[in-house]
Amino acid sequence: MKKTTIISFLTLPFLLTSCWFEEEDLFDKSASERIEAAKAEAKTALESAANGWHVRYFPSSTQEFGGYNVLFKFADGQVTVASETETNPATAVTSLYSLGEDLGVTLDFDTKNSVINYFVHPRNPDGLGSDYKGMEGDYKFMVMEASPEEIRLRGIISGNTYLLTPLPADADWATEVETYQNCAEDMEFFSYTCEVKGKSYPVTRTDRRFTIKVDDQTTVYAPFIYTKTGISLYEPITIDGVTAQDFTFKDEYYFEASDGADFKFMTPEPIRSDITFNLTVPEEEKTYRSVQVDIQPSKDTEYYYVTTMTRTEFESYRTDKKLTQALLAIVNSNIGSGDDPEVVAQSQLYQGASSYTLDYPSFYEEYVAIAFGCAIADGAFVATTDVTSVPFSVDASLLPAETNENYKRWLGKWAVTSTSSETSGTSYTFYITIKPNVINSNFKITGWGYTTYADLVNIAATYSGGNLRVTGNQANLYTTSTGTLYLANRYVDRNDPGSFGIVNSTNASNLVATYSSEEKGKATMVGRNGSLTSGVSFTITCLELYERRTGSTSYYYLPVASGYTSLDYFVGPYTMVQLVDAEGNELSPAASAATKQQLPAHPALLMNAAAPAGSERCEAIE
Amino acid sequence: MKRFLIILFSSVALLSLAACSNDDDLSSTSVIRESTTEENDFDRWLQRNYVEPYNIQFKYRFEDIESDMSYYLTPASYEQSIAMSKLVLHMCLQAYDEITGSTDFIKAYFPKILYLVGSYAYKTNGSVVLGTAEAGAKITLYNVDGLNTATVNAKTSYFKTLHHEFGHILNQTKPYSTDFAEISGPDYVQDQCFDVYKTDESALKDGFISPYASKADSEDFVELISLYVNRTADEWEDMLTTAGSSGREKIESKFEIVYNYMKNSWNIDLDKLREIVLRRAAEAPNLDFDSLE
Structure with a gap:
């Protein structure tokens, strides 16, 4: 019996273990049901913002490029994305998204979205980042927190936090994006310092990241994003015990911690002046070929800048700041190292009452005369005032009474079409404006040729026997930073039709345009035949602009306007069709529409146009 | 005594069984869940045209x-x-259907996953990957962004890649004669193939139909298949002409093995397959790329 008892006791633990400790489910749903519920919750939150979300998009695990303002909208399994990186602020691209799971719910942009591709493509279109990683942005995110008020994502590639806040229901996407683009433009500077508790630290900016040198051992990186009121750092930073993240742009030149902390990012303080300008364009000084602008400044002691430009170009600058920066960039590019800016100012700027003359205005443009104050800061010119402007125009009523009808009928806008071209055999069209110079004797022409300088240059043409004649060897047509522009004659060897070159010839009839005897507004322009000192028989094929440089006998190539191919020079004869007559009447409306914005109209727009490398020599002499 | 013990044990056994037998009801909810991703028209089209006939998953997401x-x-x-x-x-896929007379061939042997990527895969040295195949189970096509339907032809890289990778799978299923490897035996250069052969011409002259074919006999074999079916007889002859007499001789004797292998092991006449592939490639730019009916 004792044995039995022992045995039965031994069995007891078995009984106990089998069922006494029943496992309670910690959750009332299974793991898979819970992740499903979390996904459904995330989807509801993502789609809750009817007008989408503003996203602080910081690509790259080091945030080396800083942050970008991006918009997301989720609906019906699709995501629509817009971004300040798009050229057109109205661009919004829709692609598919899905919710997946990793260690939690993930948000996956799983078909191509060209807007997001800017940040994630292994080759960024603007060359940011390496050529096999790009900007290392994210298209897959872990959903960290999701509510209708705020969504926090973490990028799978970068590990960065992406903060989404709902856009107001009435916010227009294109306007939002454009606002952010403008903010970035207006609040970008070239040099910065950081000021904390009265102490100044050197700062460099690369893209949208500050590198702050605190001391020899300590460097603080501060990636930032432009906001509508200033800048916001990716995360708060602390220098000398002071912490800050959001900054408000103040007085157009510094950023101050928005919470009042003693922490600022400074840029050079702009020099301001109260100088004012009285600009007038007196009618009595206006002629058919020149306009005088009189400037009366309120002070005689300060420099100022004066110019004229077409209204179209004037209005293409969004702010006075953009316009003055673009114009002064030209002046500043003329200051070489070691130059005294005062000396440059004497030759390029104005002081005291003066007048400015625009020669050969077009009858078909509206113009604006502008002036603004200037000062020298750190060896360069800066604007000290806003822009004062006055509009004016000239028209055919200013032509003198003795203007002969056959001379006048050349005046206006023409489309000039080549027969062929040197390398591709293409028939090209370029657009010129023929303007009066000495009445019944000669003309000025703008828009000539295929370079980006065509609209900046007035070339000379003569009027003889009813014909319009143009010739090359026209020098000093325009001054560039490296030389002057020159109109050269190009020819073909008549016995070797593939052989072209530049010929040194001043014959007035190199290209002769003859007005059609049958049809109004039609003409043909033919190159002259001749022979070189070397014995070659030539025909003039075109006249084109080159740059000449001091001490060089070469003809340097200029940048080519869009629609043309470098070195694929025009080959005549040419047909000419008049688009607009002297009075401004449109003769060929469809064609005149095509002339709009062929070429940039002001030097400021040429700054980035790269010229093809190279030059050629003129070996041919007539 | 003995009986008592037996009773005791059996009661224990009974108790234990009774106590826990009702714990293990399977949940009526499956842990395998339907995806929360909404099915679209393209997904349904893929179900009808890839999954049902071929059991292939076409993964575009x-x-x-x-x-x-x-x-x-x-x-x-x-x-x-x-x-x-x-x-x-x-x-x-349909080119093989056409030559074999049914969808069974592709269904049995073609990799079960086709995976699409928008960009190229850029290596750190700047070179790019066009396509990869993994263990006969999956083919990845890169640079789908670069597809231009208007200019698609038999030699467009994506389709050459598919024939190439499928060739590997056929080889892995039924091996080819070891005679093949002996023809160019010592000439294979492994990973140096693109360093040794910078141009198609130089590879041809050494008896390789492409630089990549010089990597190993297995690559050589499938390069011969994929380049043959994508070229007209004239284009093929031009390549052999470029190869010169010694290159031509090697390529021709290797191709003879390839041709006979496809014929005897798979009952596929490569000349006939070529005819079908070229005809279908010529039709390709005119396909209806919009309809998901």
Whole structure:
């Protein structure tokens, strides 16, 4: 019996273990049901913002490029994305998204979205980042927190936090994006310092990241994003015990911690002046070929800048700041190292009452005369005032009474079409404006040729026997930073039709345009035949602009306007069709529409146009 | 005593059984869940045209798990993916259907996953990957962004890649004669193939139909298949002419083995397959790339 008892006791633990400790489910749903519920919750939150979300998009695990303002909208399994990186602020691209799971719910942009591709493509279109990683942005995110008020994502590639806040229901996407683009433009500077508790630290900016040198051992990186009121750092930073993240742009030149902390990012303080300008364009000084602008400044002691430009170009600058920066960039590019800016100012700027003359205005443009104050800061010119402007125009009523009808009928806008071209055999069209110079004797022409300088240059043409004649060897047509522009004659060897070159010839009839005897507004322009000192028989094929440089006998190539191919020079004869007559009447409306914005109209727009490398020599002499 | 013990044990056994037998009801809810991703028209079209006839998953949505994590990649576009699905079907899968007389061949042997990537895979040295195949189970097509349906032809890289990778799978299923490897035996250069042969011409002269064919006999074999079916007889002859007499001799004796292998092991006449592939490639630019009926 004792044995039995022992045995039965031994069995007891078995009984106990089998069922006494029943496992309670910690959750009332299974793991898979819970992740499903979390996904459904995330989807509801993502789609809750009817007008989408503003996203602080910081690509790259080091945030080396800083942050970008991006918009997301989720609906019906699709995501629509817009971004300040798009050229057109109205661009919004829709692609598919899905919710997946990793260690939690993930948000996956799983078909191509060209807007997001800017940040994630292994080759960024603007060359940011390496050529096999790009900007290392994210298209897959872990959903960290999701509510209708705020969504926090973490990028799978970068590990960065992406903060989404709902856009107001009435916010227009294109306007939002454009606002952010403008903010970035207006609040970008070239040099910065950081000021904390009265102490100044050197700062460099690369893209949208500050590198702050605190001391020899300590460097603080501060990636930032432009906001509508200033800048916001990716995360708060602390220098000398002071912490800050959001900054408000103040007085157009510094950023101050928005919470009042003693922490600022400074840029050079702009020099301001109260100088004012009285600009007038007196009618009595206006002629058919020149306009005088009189400037009366309120002070005689300060420099100022004066110019004229077409209204179209004037209005293409969004702010006075953009316009003055673009114009002064030209002046500043003329200051070489070691130059005294005062000396440059004497030759390029104005002081005291003066007048400015625009020669050969077009009858078909509206113009604006502008002036603004200037000062020298750190060896360069800066604007000290806003822009004062006055509009004016000239028209055919200013032509003198003795203007002969056959001379006048050349005046206006023409489309000039080549027969062929040197390398591709293409028939090209370029657009010129023929303007009066000495009445019944000669003309000025703008828009000539295929370079980006065509609209900046007035070339000379003569009027003889009813014909319009143009010739090359026209020098000093325009001054560039490296030389002057020159109109050269190009020819073909008549016995070797593939052989072209530049010929040194001043014959007035190199290209002769003859007005059609049958049809109004039609003409043909033919190159002259001749022979070189070397014995070659030539025909003039075109006249084109080159740059000449001091001490060089070469003809340097200029940048080519869009629609043309470098070195694929025009080959005549040419047909000419008049688009607009002297009075401004449109003769060929469809064609005149095509002339709009062929070429940039002001030097400021040429700054980035790269010229093809190279030059050629003129070996041919007539 | 003995009896008592037996009773005791059996009661224990009974108790234990009784106590826990009702704990193990299977939940009526499956842990395998339907995806929360909404099924679209393209998904339904793929179900009808890829899954049902071939049991192939055409994965156009980007998934980390399918992607090679050593590259920075982007998703393929929805529209380009639709075009690609139609082209792969017309130019590759149905070409084999046509020559074998049914969908069974592709269903049995073609990799079960086709995965699309929008960008190229850029290596750190700047070179790019066009396509990869993994263990006979999956083919990845890169640069779907670059697909231009208007200019698609038999030699367009994506389709050449498919024939190439499928060739590997056929070889892995039924091996080819070891005689093949002996023809260019000592000439294979492994990973140096693109360093040794910078041009197609130099590879041809050494008896390789392409620089990549010089990597190893297995690559040589499938390069011969994929380049043969994508070229007209004249284009093939031009390549052999470029190869010169010694190159031609090697390529021709290797191709004879390839041709006989396809004929005897798979009952596929490569001349006939070529005819079908070229005809279908010529038809390709005119496919309806919009309809998902």
